[in-house]
Amino acid sequence: SQLLHMCRVRKLNAGVLSVSDFIEMVEEERFEALSDYVQVLDALDKVFPPERVLLEFYEDIHADREAALARVCSFLDVDFDAGALSGIEKRYNKSQKAQMPAGLGTLLRGKYRDVACQVEERVGRIPYLWKSEFDLQSH
Template sequence: MALPDVLVIGAPKAGTTALHSGLARHPRLFMSPVKEPKFFLTDGPPPTRGGPGDAQTYREHVWRRADYEALFDGAPPGALCGESTPFYLHDLEAQLRIRRLIPDVRLIAVLRDPVERAHSNWAHLWSAGLEPIGDVVEACAAEEQRVRAGWAAFWRYTGLGRYGEQLQHLFKLFPREQVLLLRYREVRDTPRATLDRICAFLGVETGLISTIPAENVTRHVSDSPANRALQVLLRGGASLGRYMPEAVRQTARRPFLSLLQRDPRLRRPPAPEQRERLLPYFEDDIALFQELTGWDCADWLKVG
């Protein structure tokens, strides 16, 4: 029976998918074939309802322990096993479950400017046709209502980026030497050095992996009547999709998604006025984060 030695625990939209793929190339690391099993997010079956598309996400949870352990059956002798679920850092109950089951686990968190992270999160769901609000500031204002309605964690554009609160709780459960914090820009801009740093942290040989696959970049989707109509169809399909086999659902939504994402331009960054309005969600937490970590996050606090 195998349980992971390594968890990539956060944050969503901070390069964890690419990092998972990069680490999987190391001969001493076995990263789960299901990149994001979400095992520690629940004590049993996940919910069945939530926001648009959440029912399909919940179907992806590997929540039975036997199924979770089976993810690591293919690990060669002597390899460290790992998985990457970027919601573990945000979910304080998940942190407790990890501590109870695998207290000696090594934890890796990739952290991104929280305003940029929130905007990227919103743009991901907007371009998928699931987000009904066409402005990130308005979508963030709706967050508390969505939490009360039971929408899944990926809709928590601001909550997912409050790393100070999350780490304050994590450091009460795990010694700091078991936790490696990385900046998103390090993963993106200096992959070789970043991978060597991770390998040294895990106690495996450095210099064997040097590249991290390119991330899937979100396409620009304008807020137009035609795109709004496509989004309504996609959200309706997501609602019906809970009753369909996954392959059928994906095949049915593919042509509508292609039309929605037909613009070849990439996602635009948040506008200065959007950044100015979103930064207050994070300023107090950034101060806490800097106190906990010693990081200089002046770039996260810039408006322009």
């Protein structure tokens, strides 16, 4: 999804890009930094005690936005009012829908599978989509 977001921001048509175009984006320093979840977790650990951090996954938030907001409110010890959420299902900044070029998925799975495993080990869970994409069903 980060690649599709980058295409949207750069006004690129993801549907016509080649595998090498996507690989160039994946190898950019900014993409690498945005994909280094372990480094993010390490940085959070250095600054905040665990009880002051709520970790949510993009996939989980968008799978059930109301439940995600309820979790955030609970974490913050703030009353949650589902009635105040009109328009919560509207998507903003939608990325393109495009098929991943053949071969790119294999490359990305190889590059990020260990990261997914480390995140699951550290956080105790990962989204179902990650488990499926990285073939981590047994974890």
